Amino acid sequence: MRLDERTRPDFPILERVVNGHPLVYLDSAASSQRPRTVIEAMGQYYARSHANVHRSIHTLGEEATELYEAARDRVQRFIGAGSREEVVFTRGTTDGLSLLAETLGRTLRAGDEVLITELEHHSNIIPWQLATRDRGAVLKAVPLRDDGTLDLEAFERLLTRRTRVVAFAHVSNVLGTINPVAEMSARARQVGAFTVVDGAQAAPHLPLDISLLGCDFYVFSAHKMLGPTGIGVLYGRREVLESLEPGRGGSEMIKEVWIDRAQWNDLPWRFEPGTPPIAEAVGLTAAIEYLEKLGMERVLEHERALTRQALEGLAAVPGVNVYGPPARTDRGAVVAFTVAGLHPHDVAALLDAEGIAVRAGHHCAMPLMRRLGVVGTSRASFSVFNSPDEVGRLLAVVAELRTAL
Amino acid sequence: MTDEVMARAVSGPGSSTSRRGPLLYSDVIRERWRRPRFRGDLPGASAVAEDVNPLCGDRVRLMLALADDRVAGARFVGDSCAICTASADVVAELVVGRSRVEALTVDAADVLAVLQADIRPTRMRCVTLPLSVLAAALKGKR
Ligand SMILES: Cc1ncc(COP(=O)(O)O)c(C=O)c1O
Numbered sequence A: 001m002r003l004d005e006r007t008r009p010d011f012p013i014l015e016r017v018v019n020g021h022p023l024v025y026l027d028s029a030a031s032s033q034r035p036r037t038v039i040e041a042m043g044q045y046y047a048r049s050h051a052n053v054h055r056s057i058h059t060l061g062e063e064a065t066e067l068y069e070a071a072r073d074r075v076q077r078f079i080g081a082g083s084r085e086e087v088v089f090t091r092g093t094t095d096g097l098s099l100l101a102e103t104l105g106r107t108l109r110a111g112d113e114v115l116i117t118e119l120e121h122h123s124n125i126i127p128w129q130l131a132t133r134d135r136g137a138v139l140k141a142v143p144l145r146d147d148g149t150l151d152l153e154a155f156e157r158l159l160t161r162r163t164r165v166v167a168f169a170h171v172s173n174v175l176g177t178i179n180p181v182a183e184m185s186a187r188a189r190q191v192g193a194f195t196v197v198d199g200a201q202a203a204p205h206l207p208l209d210i211s212l213l214g215c216d217f218y219v220f221s222a223h224k225m226l227g228p229t230g231i232g233v234l235y236g237r238r239e240v241l242e243s244l245e246p247g248r249g250g251s252e253m254i255k256e257v258w259i260d261r262a263q264w265n266d267l268p269w270r271f272e273p274g275t276p277p278i279a280e281a282v283g284l285t286a287a288i289e290y291l292e293k294l295g296m297e298r299v300l301e302h303e304r305a306l307t308r309q310a311l312e313g314l315a316a317v318p319g320v321n322v323y324g325p326p327a328r329t330d331r332g333a334v335v336a337f338t339v340a341g342l343h344p345h346d347v348a349a350l351l352d353a354e355g356i357a358v359r360a361g362h363h364c365a366m367p368l369m370r371r372l373g374v375v376g377t378s379r380a381s382f383s384v385f386n387s388p389d390e391v392g393r394l395l396a397v398v399a400e401l402r403t404a405l
Numbered sequence B: 001m002t003d004e005v006m007a008r009a010v011s012g013p014g015s016s017t018s019r020r021g022p023l024l025y026s027d028v029i030r031e032r033w034r035r036p037r038f039r040g041d042l043p044g045a046s047a048v049a050e051d052v053n054p055l056c057g058d059r060v061r062l063m064l065a066l067a068d069d070r071v072a073g074a075r076f077v078g079d080s081c082a083i084c085t086a087s088a089d090v091v092a093e094l095v096v097g098r099s100r101v102e103a104l105t106v107d108a109a110d111v112l113a114v115l116q117a118d119i120r121p122t123r124m125r126c127v128t129l130p131l132s133v134l135a136a137a138l139k140g141k142r
Helices: A003-010 A035-046 A058-079 A092-103 A126-135 A151-157 A180-191 A238-243 A278-294 A296-315 A346-351 A365-370 A388-403 B002-011 B027-034 B082-096 B100-104 B109-116 B121-139
Strands: A087-088 A113-117 A137-142 A163-169 A194-198 A219-220 A233-236 A256-257 A262-264 A320-322 A332-339 A359-361 A377-381 B047-052 B059-067 B070-079
Touching: A003 A278, A003 A296, A035 A194, A035 A219, A035 A278, A058 A087, A058 A233, A058 A278, A058 A332, A092 A163, A092 A194, A113 A126, A126 A137, A137 A332, A151 A180, A163 A180, A163 B070, A180 A194, A194 A278, A233 A238, A238 B047, A278 A296, A278 A320, A296 A320, A296 A388, A332 A346, A332 A388, A346 A359, A346 A377, A346 B082, A346 B121, B027 B082, B027 B109, B047 B121, B059 B082, B059 B121, B070 B082, B070 B100, B082 B121, B100 B121, B109 B121
Parallel strands: A113 A137, A113 A163, A163 A194, A194 A219
Antiparallel strands: A087 A233, A219 A233, A256 A262, A320 A332, A332 A377, A359 A377, B047 B059, B059 B070
């Protein structure tokens, strides 16, 4: 059985009819949809077990704490982290990257360098702009080659003894480029720089093994991987987390507090100030269970087939331009394209009239848009519930678009 | 508001039937997108402004020729979607011949009345971008 045949009945939203057509949801890179198990797990939690975590000495508080901490164990196994102390819950990728920029930012000195890349999401640009600006440090970016991959020779040149942090996406949310995380992390380590990997477009789509990637930090969001909004994961290598002063403070992250000082809590709570997203952690557990039941290898294989079908199909439509590495290479589950004579927003609106949801615009990657020489693109992205028929619908509608306006 | 959206999700226009009433891409929008009447440069323009819609990166530049405090000519250029382009074209048309003060009173309702389209809230910024550029141009340089 094809993966979508198995999964589609689990996603209630796929019953929606949009503008008179069955919903074709091709915007999972922005936010995926959720299977019933995730929706129900969160409802159950609120209906039966909710209380605040950690400090409550009562039955519900204990249940909530147990569920919240069980989510941590689940994430640890899912990403192959060495220990549960290395898994910090955040509000999402943006929050995780900001937390890191604030925290690592404090270790920067004037003249130090932070190295990002030209294909980053704004979430992996702006926090580093703020951090470097505040410390008199310098922000640099690895350029892209015309085939949509990073210029690794330029990376070598830009990486120096002054480089303190190297921050880059595992998978580009526009081009689908898969960056060589292990190779780049190993090089960064040789110059003593921390590596921060934005895994927002990778964690939902491929088998992850942090121990093989060798990065110091890895962040992602639950809502792009069939889980709820409002929670994300920050993996941090234990020695590094232990060496860092927390960048943010509040309750939960301390052991003892005086007016003028405090003793930090143990890992991972040291980096989780305030009441955490508890119901969301329960939802994330259910999402990971769902993905693991399918098997991430199968997820990868299914989405890769859809991506290739879309890439090859779109490239064959006259007037359509597709972006990123060639279809035959390994790519993430996104396809960005433009239609000659049409603005990406009009493309998305015309597709929406046929019930097809795609993203359009700059995809929070304006420097990349500038590099590609476009104001924006339309983007179709895929998840476990998408079918080859849906990709076929997309291709059929796109083929008619040039005469639509 | 929330109830309204929820109800629409169950039964409304986005649900089982095709949407009725004016289309998003009305004939006016199509026509002005294909053949804008006021697109192009305006050499000697005396008031110029440009702005970007942060949501989509659309860019509109409006050029006005002011003579005796009247808008004698208007042109626009930009990278923008059909709705924004049509709106800019309509704005340029509506302001020509007006005094500066009268031109400032042109608003979204005036533009929508010409466009005859079903503009949803997410696309209203496409309609209003040329208007904010107009205001900047008129209030800026004398
Ligand atoms: C590569 C990448 N990084 C970061 C983000 C930001 O994720 P979030 O909005 O969940 O914080 C996204 C998604 O929008 C993304 O695709």
